[in-house]
Amino acid sequence: MEEAIQIEGLQKSYGNTAVLQNFELAVPRGNIFGLIGPNGAGKSTLIGILTGLLDYDEGEIIINGRELNEQNELMIKREVASVLQPPLLFEHFTSHDFLHYICDIYETDPETRQQKMDSLLEYLGLTEFEHAKINKLSAGSRKKLSFCAAILSDPKILFLDEPFESIDVISIGRMKTILNRLQQNGVTIIITSHILEIVENLCDDIAILHNQKIIAYLDSETRKELQKDASLSEIFENYVQVEQPKNDVLKWL
Numbered sequence: 001m002e003e004a005i006q007i008e009g010l011q012k013s014y015g016n017t018a019v020l021q022n023f024e025l026a027v028p029r030g031n032i033f034g035l036i037g038p039n040g041a042g043k044s045t046l047i048g049i050l051t052g053l054l055d056y057d058e059g060e061i062i063i064n065g066r067e068l069n070e071q072n073e074l075m076i077k078r079e080v081a082s083v084l085q086p087p088l089l090f091e092h093f094t095s096h097d098f099l100h101y102i103c104d105i106y107e108t109d110p111e112t113r114q115q116k117m118d119s120l121l122e123y124l125g126l127t128e129f130e131h132a133k134i135n136k137l138s139a140g141s142r143k144k145l146s147f148c149a150a151i152l153s154d155p156k157i158l159f160l161d162e163p164f165e166s167i168d169v170i171s172i173g174r175m176k177t178i179l180n181r182l183q184q185n186g187v188t189i190i191i192t193s194h195i196l197e198i199v200e201n202l203c204d205d206i207a208i209l210h211n212q213k214i215i216a217y218l219d220s221e222t223r224k225e226l227q228k229d230a231s232l233s234e235i236f237e238n239y240v241q242v243e244q245p246k247n248d249v250l251k252w253l
């Protein structure tokens with residue numbers, strides 16, 4: 001089985017508004033996969049569906065060889081972790097208690113969990129906040145804490161929705177190092193981000209979501225060819241073809 005995720009015929013609407021239509025996507029196992037698209041394209045909706053937080057109307061989703069349905073949902077959730085936007089945290093816990101709670105749920109080895117936790121907190125500059133309540137943390141620290149929790153659950157597939165938003169440049173570098181290590185250990189990583197420079201140098205395959213479907217799938221061969229002459233931002237603009245504003249629309253400014 002080559003694919004970590006396979007989606008066919010997916011439909012998702014909010015009321016009468018379709019967000020994903022006849023949506024298809026296959027994410028290769030072990031890939032660091034970048035999902036990009038304009039604001040409102042449906043990236044978070046897709047991540048919400050794949051992590052079992054959102055319902056969908058129709059379609060077939062296979063995650064790690066199992067169909068996403070009521071029967072398999074728990075087993076799939078054990079193998080999957082996510083950092084959502086905004087991150088899902090227990091506001092009244094301390095960082096320490098929250099991470100221990102996650103380790104309890106995922107049955108992380110009690111012998112090694114404290115050492116793993118301490119090293120992640122230190123590496124990402126969170127040690128001083130270990131005993132602070134989560135609702136007192138800054139936006140970036142909250143996101144990094146959510147990232148630590150996701151990694152401590154030892155996932156086979158990791159979903160990261162806007163993981164680098166609010167994160168300082170040093171921590172971004174360290175998160176990238178962690179993600180590269182996870183990939184070496186066989187983890188499949190799906191990232192949404194508007195920071196295309198990071199997507200460009202971190203991801204293997206990249207897909208552009210627009211008009212309810214994937215309008216371009218750039219595997220490494222395609223990327224090599226296209227990126228001879230253009231940056232990922234330019235390729236993105238070419239595919240998405242945003243209407244140019246009328247002349248002087250800002251003349252009042």
Ligand SMILES: Nc1ncnc2c1ncn2[C@@H]1O[C@H](COP(=O)(O)OP(=O)(O)OP(=O)(O)O)[C@@H](O)[C@H]1O
Nearest residue numbers: 014015019037038039040041042043044045046194
């Ligand atoms: N709970 C909801 N109820 C109704 N419409 C929603 C809901 N959540 C999202 N939408 C709409 O669905 C569409 C896709 O939203 P989504 O947040 O998935 O896009 P996105 O690609 O993640 O956007 P962004 O890049 O701005 O984060 C948008 O038009 C949004 O307004």
